[in-house]
Amino acid sequence: MSVLFVFGLLVILTFIAYATYRTNQALQVWTPEENLLLSLPENIARFVFIALGVGLGFLSGEDFHTLGWQPLDPLGDIFIGIGLGVILPLLLYYPSRWIETHHPEWYSDIVVKSIRPRHPGQWPWVILALLPVALMEELYFRSLLLGAFAPHVNIVAFVIGVSVIFGLLHMPQGEWGVVGVILVSLVLSVVFLWRESLLVVVIAHWLMNTVQLVLEAWTRGQADESTS
Numbered sequence: 001m002s003v004l005f006v007f008g009l010l011v012i013l014t015f016i017a018y019a020t021y022r023t024n025q026a027l028q029v030w031t032p033e034e035n036l037l038l039s040l041p042e043n044i045a046r047f048v049f050i051a052l053g054v055g056l057g058f059l060s061g062e063d064f065h066t067l068g069w070q071p072l073d074p075l076g077d078i079f080i081g082i083g084l085g086v087i088l089p090l091l092l093y094y095p096s097r098w099i100e101t102h103h104p105e106w107y108s109d110i111v112v113k114s115i116r117p118r119h120p121g122q123w124p125w126v127i128l129a130l131l132p133v134a135l136m137e138e139l140y141f142r143s144l145l146l147g148a149f150a151p152h153v154n155i156v157a158f159v160i161g162v163s164v165i166f167g168l169l170h171m172p173q174g175e176w177g178v179v180g181v182i183l184v185s186l187v188l189s190v191v192f193l194w195r196e197s198l199l200v201v202v203i204a205h206w207l208m209n210t211v212q213l214v215l216e217a218w219t220r221g222q223a224d225e226s227t228s
Helices: 005-029 040-060 075-103 111-115 119-153 155-168 171-195 196-225
Strands: none
Touching: 005 111, 005 119, 005 171, 040 119, 075 111, 075 119, 075 171, 075 196, 111 171, 111 196, 119 155, 119 171, 119 196, 171 196
């Protein structure tokens, strides 16, 4: 593993963490006029980071299979990813509703409000925009961290550490948001190491975020009906 890869990865992850922190700080006092997922500068930045991540993968010195870029069973990965993408948000749905009802201080929907579709015509574009989000996060936190470092570290401790860090990046979503993300990250990390495939976790992550938005819209619709 090259020193340049390690240094570059740390720099980019630090920048992503800082940018996420600053964005979440801003959302506390500012409501964006447009959906953040559909912002052109935001999407350009994501694709730039994806390109940088691919470049880091080449610099890592690890083979594509280790990084999860050459899945052995793509069709199986697709089916597993779809299953996880549907099951995980459903498993978290009712605990989330209970927490929102009994301990609303444990959860904040500030991030969801900034990315949910504001009219029906936005749904296809928002769902499409969620794909590079999932690809960027899984590329860095699963492929480049777990994939590249797995042969060189205590993988159990490393998976837990990466999942905790990933969860803390979601602190603006409240304590439950952090816990939920850590649990999901643990599952996705185990699946990535099991399947040795970036494809399976990208599909799971993308579909999970999509289902969460659909469930959130459905819940909001139910609440509007009950108060009308």
